[in-house]
Amino acid sequence: MYIDPIRPAPVSVAAERAGKRVVAALQEMAGGCAELLAMEERPWASATFSGARHTITLRFHGSADCETADGFIETLPEHEFTLAGLLVADAQVRAVTYENRPEPVMTVEAELLLLNED
Template identity: 50%
Template sequence: MSAEPFQQTFRRPTRHRHSTNEPWARLLSDVLRLAGRGAELLHQAERLWASATFSGARHTIALAFEGEAIERGEAFIAALPDHEFTIPRHLVADAAVVAVEHRQAPSRLAIEVELLLLEDC
């Protein structure tokens, strides 16, 4: 599924409370739960996505892990592609790590992931 006629990006503030019933909020919550304790949310963005038969949104989420949490970050990288998300009336069609930056001093692992969340009608 490579057709991406909608390119508009929506950035959601991460400091304000939003309804966890919204699909993007459930997805973000699930990603943070999978990432585990010590994961720092750097940013989250969403852009609409559609093909001839499906519609939804592509989500970009950036996380950072420091010090001892780096091991959890490495485990997150391994677990994400096969993780079963449970978001009502939606399907995660693709989940991929698209960027990784590992620094030694100070010890830090930054990860950017993309997830394709489709409406399941």
């Protein structure tokens, strides 16, 4: 099968569903106050496992939501996710941007490694 180096391979339906489930779990952790800015999925495999890395960027608006973001950042690495058929092998915050516009705005980029439980 030829893969065009300019255009990425299409994301499988299963991977797309996994990405949506991850976003829903992260938004639940954030109390539903986070705005989804971006979601990226990259296949990942080792000699014994397969899965994908998911990079999700969320934005929090206002003082109260930024406080929620602080809690989200603190708890993400140790959070126990329940995603049927998937194991979250690693979860980390990759970047945090804080802006003090008329109201505070925090942008959080999280990366999760999901392994298929096949």
